Amino acid sequence: MEFSTAISPHIKPGNRVDRMMLQVLLALIPGALAMIWFFGWGILFNLIVASVTAIACEALILKLRNKPVRSTLCDLSALLTAVLLALALPPLAPWWLAFIGTAFAIIIAKQLYGGLGYNPFNPAMIGYVVLLISFPLQMTAWIPPSTIAETPSIIDSLQLLFGLVPESLNIDAITMATPLDTMKTELGINRTTGEILENSLFGTFGGSGWEWIANGYLLGGIWLIYKRVIGWQIPIALLLGLTAISLVSFLLGPDNHPYPFFHLFSGATMLGAFFIATDPVTASTTPKGRLIYGFLIGLLIYVIRTYGGYPDAVAFAVLIMNLTVPLIDYYTQPRVFGHAVEEHNE
């Protein structure tokens, strides 16, 4: 899709939706490759199933709505939703998990609201939360990263994809809680962070393997900021918010609270900060608003991770803050050039 331009003179920015989406997809590659390296072929299969589902659902609904199918599909937004969702799914997931999640994200969270640009909630995160709430068992079946144990072979992964359990594998034996989950459970039984971190599941900063995935997303995210595809405000404010609150609680009680780096490099923090919270449709649009939006997501991630029922919280935090975006935007509108600062009179 191309933005219509006004009468000259003008500078042509050349930022089209499809190019932005393509750059975001490219920036996801290092993180995604790290994830496939540490968790095996299952991740790749999830990506394929989700992408095919997203494109099929988007085409179907566009046809029902009498909208142009091909040009809208080429803006790659459906594909990006699918990829973001697939990167959040566990590697042992059966095919229908990615299918239901993506179909829900595209049909209900995106197209029923009017398509790209009209959805108030991040579609990928809606899909993820629907899956997490509906299928908690399948959604928490993570395996240890390849630094600890061997990941399932390509044949085994294919069998798992279609719901068959290969004879060579014992599912209960190979699944393992994620580092965040382990931290939460063990803190719950009154062990100190020092004891918990001796587990081989943990690496230098966060979870073993997980920290390299986070580094991959960080790299892609910095490239996106450099390319000006996303603003710096949301990621920086989010990481700052998460660091601030986790630093305070760490200093107050280092035995019951993991150090801030653990929160930054575990779970989906980096993916959320650079790729999910920055979604141009559902995030705040004003510079000041973005700082508030990002900072509050950071705080919420910590609060929900520490006191909530689920180990990770990026999806919930982003969805809650999506709700507040109209309010934030209303109170942070920048001064229009040539106008005095206008007070909001209710």
Next chain:
Amino acid sequence: MSERNYGKVCRDGLWNNNQALVALLGMCPLLAVSNTLMNGLGLGLATTLTLVCSNSIISIIRKQVPDEIRLPVFVLIIASVVTTIELCMNAYFHELYTILGIFIPLIVTNCAIIGRAEAYASKNPLDLAALDGLMMGLGFTSVLVLLGGLRELIGSGTLFAQAHLMLGDAVKGWELTVIDDYSGFLLAILPPGAFIGLGLIIAVKNIIDSRQQQKASPKEEVVTFAPQAEKA
């Protein structure tokens, strides 16, 4: 109303002015209790019975009630009817009564009932008011049953679960497991499933209505489209 148009009352109640799909009244019990087909049917029938009784009583005394205090009077009548039904259900369908719980006494606050009392029963004779109550109630019940059935089917893969609680031991075999070995799509049974399901049902009704409208008035279409066709 001089002419007694029973057909119109039926059509309005069941379709054109369906309390759940068009008036969007009584959403609280509708969304909360429609998690299985039998729960929906139970609450729907209780609501229908309340509607028929309250509409009839209000229609009989409509000329004696002063205008200024009509609403408190209506509420009192509805509350008495609901209390009677609640006690009867507690006596004869105790298990269903415990499942539906707070939503039986809450029928009192169902806006659909006071709405029909105010908008119809207080202005019309007994036979029309009773029929209106029955039809509005059946319209509401059908939506409850449809939504409950859909949520039960998607959420847990069964239909008619616990039918014997309401209809006796004779129907114990009714319970269908439609999809074997189904792990359950929990979202459908949780509150979001109710909102999404009802939204989709309303959308389907609107599609059917607009298709019928197009069929019913082909002449107007010809008139509006003809000039454009000539220009082209």
